[in-house]
Amino acid sequence: MxxxxxxxxxxxxxxxxxxxxxxxxxxxxxxxxxxxxxxxxxxxxxxxxxxxxxxxxxxxxxxxxxxxxxxxxxxxxxxxxxxxxxxxxxxxxxxxxxxxxxxxxxxxxxxxxxxxxxxxxxxxxxxxxxxxxxxxxxxxxxxxxxxxxxxxxxxxxxxxxxxxxxxxxxxxxxxxxxxxxxxxxxxxxxxxxxxxxxxxxxxxxxxxxxxxxxxxxxxxxxxxxxxxxxxxxxxxxxxxxxxxxxxxxxxxxxxxxxxxxxxxxxxxxxxxxxxQDAEYLGLGAAAHSYLGAMRYENTHDILAYIEGIRAGESVRRLEEQVTEKAHKEEFCFLALRTREGIEKAAFLETFGVPIEEIYDEAIRNLVGKKLLEETETHLHLTPLGMKYGNMAFEAFLF
Ligand code: SF4
Structure with missing residues (x-):
C-alpha cells in the first residue's frame, strides 16, 4: 500500500x-x-x-x-x-x-x-x-x-x-x-x-x-x-x-x-x-525549510542568492539533521503554543514512546503550578500557562 x-x-x-x-x-x-x-x-x-x-x-x-x-x-x-x-x-x-x-x-x-x-x-x-x-x-x-x-x-x-x-x-x-x-x-x-x-x-x-x-x-x-x-x-x-x-x-x-x-x-x-510539526519548503533568500528531519536555510544575501541560482548552484548555507532529542523538544513546545496542545497519540506515533515516559516530571510540575492541564488525549496550557508560556516551554527542554 x-x-x-x-x-x-x-x-x-x-x-x-x-x-x-x-x-x-x-x-x-x-x-x-x-x-x-x-x-x-x-x-x-x-x-x-x-x-x-x-x-x-x-x-x-x-x-x-x-x-x-x-x-x-x-x-x-x-x-x-x-x-x-x-x-x-x-x-x-x-x-x-x-x-x-x-x-x-x-x-x-x-x-x-x-x-x-x-x-x-x-x-x-x-x-x-x-x-x-x-x-x-x-x-x-x-x-x-x-x-x-x-x-x-x-x-x-x-x-x-x-x-x-x-x-x-x-x-x-x-x-x-x-x-x-x-x-x-x-x-x-x-x-x-x-x-x-x-x-x-x-x-x-x-x-x-x-x-x-x-x-x-x-x-x-x-x-x-x-x-x-x-x-x-x-x-x-x-x-x-x-x-x-x-x-x-x-x-x-x-x-x-x-x-x-x-x-x-x-x-x-x-x-x-x-x-503541528508539518514539513515545509522555503524558497527565496533567507527562507527556511524543514523536510525529512532536516533543516535548511538559504543564504540571506540577496546578491549571493541571485548569483547562486543563476549559476545553478545550491543557495543553501545551512543544512542540519534534526536530532531525535531536538525533535521531541520542538514537537512539544511548538504544539504547546496552540489551544489543543500536545496530542498524546501524535507524540506516540512520531516517537514510538508515550510522552509520560519522557516528560513525567515536567508534566507533574507544570500541572501542580496550574500552568498545564492534562486530559486523556492532550496536554495543553491553561490561561495562566499561556501568559507565562516560557516557563512551560523550558520544562520540555532536556
Ligand atoms: S522592516 Fe519590513 S519586515 Fe520588518 S516589520 Fe517593518 S515592514 Fe515588516
Whole structure:
C-alpha cells in the first residue's frame, strides 16, 4: 500500500521593505528595490526546479505563504510573474493530483496567503492577487495610532490600514488577518484599548497580537542600550496582555494559539502546520525549510542568492539533521503554543514512546503550578500557562 503523503506547506520570502522598522530583526532590507527584477527571476527559477521536484515527490502543498519583508511592495508585473509561477507549479501542477489540483485551489483547498503592508497596495494589485489564486491576506497594521506608528518606524497611517482592508474586501478577499503590537514606547493601556477597539470594528477574520521584543541588532535595541527608549512598565505591559486575552474572545475571536485569534474556522492553516510539526519548503533568500528531519536555510544575501541560482548552484548555507532529542523538544513546545496542545497519540506515533515516559516530571510540575492541564488525549496550557508560556516551554527542554 502507498504511504499517505502528509500535508506540507510552501513559504516564499520577499526580502524588500520601503524602510526598516525600529523593532525588526527579520531578514528584510530597505533601498534594494533595484534588485527586485533579478530577485523575482531567480525565485521563479528556484520554484521551477526545487519546487517542482518537491511537488513530484509529495504532491501539491496544502498551504502557500508569501512573507517578508513586504511582498506587496513588488510592482505589478513582478508580482504577476511570481504568482503565475507559483500557480503553475504548486496549484495546477500536473503531478499526483492531476487536473483536480486547480479545482481544489479554486474551492479554497489550498490556503494561499500574501503578506501586505498598508500603503503598499491598491485595488488593481489586490484584484491581480485574487485573480491569480491568492485567497488570504495578512496585513502588518501594528497600531492605528499615527503617533505610535511613527515611533516604531512604520511608514503607514491608521487611516491607510483601514482603507487597505476596505480595498481588499472590494477585491473579493473574505479571509483577512491583521497584526497588532503592544508594549510600544510610551504606549498607555488606553492607547492599546483604542487599537483593539478599532481592530474589532474592522472585523478581519483573523488577528495576531504580539508584545514588543527588543531584538539584538535593531534600532530599538541600540536606543535601549543608550537609555533613550521609554517603554511601558512590566505592570502596564501585563495589563495590556490581560486586556487582549479578555477583549478579543468577547468580540467572538477564538484564541487558538498564544498570539493568534480567529473567527471559527478561520485559523491560519499555514501557521498551524508549523506548530503541528508539518514539513515545509522555503524558497527565496533567507527562507527556511524543514523536510525529512532536516533543516535548511538559504543564504540571506540577496546578491549571493541571485548569483547562486543563476549559476545553478545550491543557495543553501545551512543544512542540519534534526536530532531525535531536538525533535521531541520542538514537537512539544511548538504544539504547546496552540489551544489543543500536545496530542498524546501524535507524540506516540512520531516517537514510538508515550510522552509520560519522557516528560513525567515536567508534566507533574507544570500541572501542580496550574500552568498545564492534562486530559486523556492532550496536554495543553491553561490561561495562566499561556501568559507565562516560557516557563512551560523550558520544562520540555532536556
Ligand atoms: S515592514 Fe515588516 S519586515 Fe519590513 S522592516 Fe517593518 S516589520 Fe520588518
Amino acid at each position: 502507498e504511504e499517505a503523503v502528509r500535508p506540507w506547506g510552501v513559504y516564499i520570502h520577499i526580502p524588500f521593505c520601503k524602510s526598516k522598522c525600529f523593532y525588526c530583526d527579520f531578514p528584510s532590507y530597505a533601498g534594494r528595490e533595484a534588485f527586485m527584477g533579478d530577485y523575482v527571476k531567480a525565485l521563479v527559477k528556484e520554484i521551477e526546479t526545487i519546487g517542482a521536484l518537491r511537488v513530484e515527490a509529495a504532491g501539491t502543498p496544502a498551504t502557500i505563504y508569501i512573507g517578508g519583508g513586504t511582498p506587496s511592495l513588488l510592482p505589478m508585473e513582478l508580482l504577476e510573474t511570481l504568482l503565475a509561477a507559483l500557480r503553475r507549479i504548486f496549484i495546477e501542477a500536473d503531478f499526483p493530483q492531476g487536473e483536480r489540483a486547480r479545482e481544489r485551489a479554486e474551492a479554497g483547498a489550498v490556503e494561499y496567503t500574501l503578506e501586505c503592508n498598508p500603503g503598499t497596495v491598491d485595488l488593481d494589485k489586490l484584484k491581480l492577487c485574487r485573480m491569480l489564486g491568492v485567497n488570504r491576506l495578512s496585513f502588518g497594521v501594528q497600531s492605528f495610532d499615527d503617533r505610535l506608528l511613527r515611533r516604531i518606524g512604520r511608514i503607514h497611517t491608521g487611516l491607510e490600514a483601514m482603507r487597505s482592508l476596505h480595498l481588499a474586501r472590494i477585491a473579493g478577499f473574505d479571509n483577512i488577518s491583521m497584526d497588532l503590537m503592544y508594549g510600544l514606547p510610551e504606549e498607555r493601556l488606553e492607547d492599546f484599548r483604542h487599537d483593539l477597539q478599532a481592530m474589532a470594528e474592522l472585523s478581519p477574520e483573523h488577528i495576531s497580537v504580539y508584545g514588543l521584543q527588543l531584538e539584538l541588532g535593531t534600532a530599538f535595541y541600540q536606543m535601549q542600550e543608550k537609555g533613550r527608549l521609554t517603554l511601558p512598565s512590566d505592570e502596564e505591559t501585563e495589563a495590556m496582555y490581560d486586556l487582549m486575552a479578555d477583549f478579543l474572545p468577547e468580540k467572538g475571536y477564538e484564541r487558538y494559539e498564544i498570539s493568534s485569534f480567529a473567527w471559527p474556522g478561520r485559523q491560519s492553516r499555514h501557521n498551524l502546520s508549523y506548530w
